[in-house]
Amino acid sequence: MINVIRAIRLSLVLALILGLGYPLLITGVGHLLFPRQAEGSMISDHGRIVGSTLIAQSVTSPGLFHPRPSAVNYAANGSGGSNLGPTNPALVKEVESNLKATGLRGSQVPPDMVESSGSGLDPDISLANAYAQVPRISKATGVPEAKLQSLVQTSAVGRFLGIWGEPYVNVLQLNMAMQSLEKAK
Known part of the structure; x- marks a missing residue:
């Protein structure tokens, strides 16, 4: 049971990092380095x-x-x-x-x-x-x-x-x- 809880916790942490944190970081870097292109x-x-x-x-x-x-x-x-x-x-x-x-x-x-x-x-x-x-x-x-x-x-x-x-x-x-x-x- 402890392994299931760890797996769920790890999945939630990775979902936050890779699903929210990483896209926001890349979007911010894009806007910082290439503002005209990032705006279309x-x-x-x-x-x-x-x-x-x-x-x-x-x-x-x-x-x-x-x-x-x-x-x-x-x-x-x-x-x-x-x-x-x-x-x-x-x-x-x-x-x-x-x-x-x-x-x-x-x-x-x-x-x-x-x-x-x-x-x-x-x-x-x-x-x-x-x-x-x-x-x-x-x-x-x-x-x-x-x-x-x-x-x-x-x-x-x-x-x-x-x-x-x-x-x-x-x-x-x-x-x-x-x-x-x-x-x-």
């Missing part, structure tokens, strides 16, 4: 929150840059990929549909323009994806392509530590810069 990296425009730099949002306006397609319709509460394999007819159909929506063909189409990310919420696109969208945006807004290409280049984030990953742009930040550019016209 929210971006505001004139005092109104317009989105997060960490989570993609659906953009359908022809005058703005579009994020990667989402397997979860940009629902942050249910993030995840489609888990469809490369030979799955549903994936092939989805990619063909996304390809048709771009209006581009062949080698002009960057993979991240037609394939969803693993989370379905990737807020970043490749430079090739952004540059491929420039003609559509220029046509919709009247902003010269050269100015849009320059905007993409100045918004680009390089490789991590100059070594890992590929350069990319954050769609929300790029679209906010795009809207500022339009207002300045």
Whole structure:
């Protein structure tokens, strides 16, 4: 009987430490070391929150840059990929549909323009994806392509530590810069 009481006591102590203490400690450290990220990296425009730099949002306006397609319709509460394999007819159909929506063909189409990310919420696109969208945006807004290409280049984030990953742009930040550019016209 004494062992049962000890086991219950140990379970309660560990539940408090690991179920309450540890999460509170990690949350506090996160807020201390990374306050912006811990609060969701929210971006505001004139005092109104317009989105997060960490989570993609659906953009359908022809005058703005579009994020990667989402397997979860940009629902942050249910993030995840489609888990469809490369030979799955549903994936092939989805990619063909996304390809048709771009209006581009062949080698002009960057993979991240037609394939969803693993989370379905990737807020970043490749430079090739952004540059491929420039003609559509220029046509919709009247902003010269050269100015849009320059905007993409100045918004680009390089490789991590100059070594890992590929350069990319954050769609929300790029679209906010795009809207500022339009207002300045």
